[in-house]
Amino acid sequence: MSDEFFVKVRRAIGFDGLISIIIGAFILFLPGRSARAVAGMMGAALIAAGLFKLLSVFKKDSVNGTTRLGHLISSVIYIVAGLFIFIDMQAAAVSLILVVGILTGMAWLIEGIIQLTILNQISTNKFWSILSAVISVLGGLSLLFSPLLGGILVWTFFGVTLLIIGIFKIIQYVTLKK
Template identity: 90%
Template structure:
């Protein structure tokens, strides 16, 4: 590999590490604000998607009236949803954290149930599989029964993970040869 390529890889690792640390610290130390920022980004994306769909109605090569009507309805829904998020960012952030908690709980619960159903296909030592399945089921149920607290914990864990990854990438950046 050329030296120029290695320098670019090293810079990319350093930049990625720095961004990961900044975002991880933002999520960890300001979870409410970071959730509002993510909700705002989702809102902007919904409005932009709605506007692009709305513009596609006026293209001459659109298929037929039913397709145009579908694009019109979809674009209005996207724009209205984006505006509702912008109107109350606090409620949108709480909803985002609730969705994170509920979806994570569902994923863990399903994963635990699947592990229990394939237990008969495991080898002779099933202790770790049973333990892993039990932890997944208990964790999933706890998130489903308390999705807001669980969502905040998952959101904080995400911030911690980004922070740790960023630190390791910066260490890698500084230890790579110039």
């Protein structure tokens, strides 16, 4: 590996570690503000997508009227959804946490069900597969029955994970020598 490439890789690891620590600490120590910040980013993205969609409605010459109307309606929906996020950032942050809890719960539930359905294809010890599937199903159901608390726990876990990864990357950056 060339010296220049090594220096670039080392810097990338250090920068990644620093960003991970900052974002992880932000999520962990200021969970409400970090959720509002992410909701704000989503609102800005929705508004930008709506505006680009709206501009594309006026640039298309070969599209028929019905398709153009559909694009116009969807662009207005994007813009209005983005504006609603900015109108009440606290509600948007709570909604974000709810969505995180619900989607994580659904993913775990589906994963557990899939694990249970493929048990007959596993020829080795099935105990660990059954245990993992049951834990996934129970965890998914608990998140679905209490999505706000589950979302907060998942959000906090995400912050802790980013913080730990960032610390390890900074240690790797400091100890990396050619």
